[in-house]
Amino acid sequence: MTENFQSVDKLQTSNRTLKTLLQDRVYTLALTIAVVIVVASLVFPQNFPTFGNFSQIFLNLSIDTIVAVGMMLLLVAGAFDLSVGSVVAFSGGLAAALMYHYAVPVPLAVAAGLGAALAIGWVNGLLIARVGINPMIQTLAMMGIVRGGALMV
Incomplete structure (x- = not known):
């Protein structure tokens, strides 16, 4: 009987932890990116999960990242x-x-x-x-x- 209460308590704690994580934008973004990567890897197993593809993705994101950092500095300053x-x-x-x-x-x-x-x-x-x-x-x-x-x- 005590084991049942402990397992229900663990389930409620894990649900509460998951709910808390999903309310945090950083964790939600990381989880979304991970899901997209997994799905794309399953749908396109020959092309997507390759070193060449990921290097191209990061190369293409580099300019956007530099611009985003500059914009972040402006937004933090209130402009x-x-x-x-x-x-x-x-x-x-x-x-x-x-x-x-x-x-x-x-x-x-x-x-x-x-x-x-x-x-x-x-x-x-x-x-x-x-x-x-x-x-x-x-x-x-x-x-x-x-x-x-x-x-x-």
């Missing part, structure tokens, strides 16, 4: 920037155009792309901090300008 995606597209397009059309060496083209992104961010910060333009309006306007520039490059 935001709507033009980030357009700036990434413009700076990458500029570097690629310099390499392809003008045969600029890779390090120089990458430096030019990063310099353009830095200049755009500096202009945004200057107009927001010194001139006093609303950050949402300024970064939205810069997003449109830079997106147009990305389409032209």
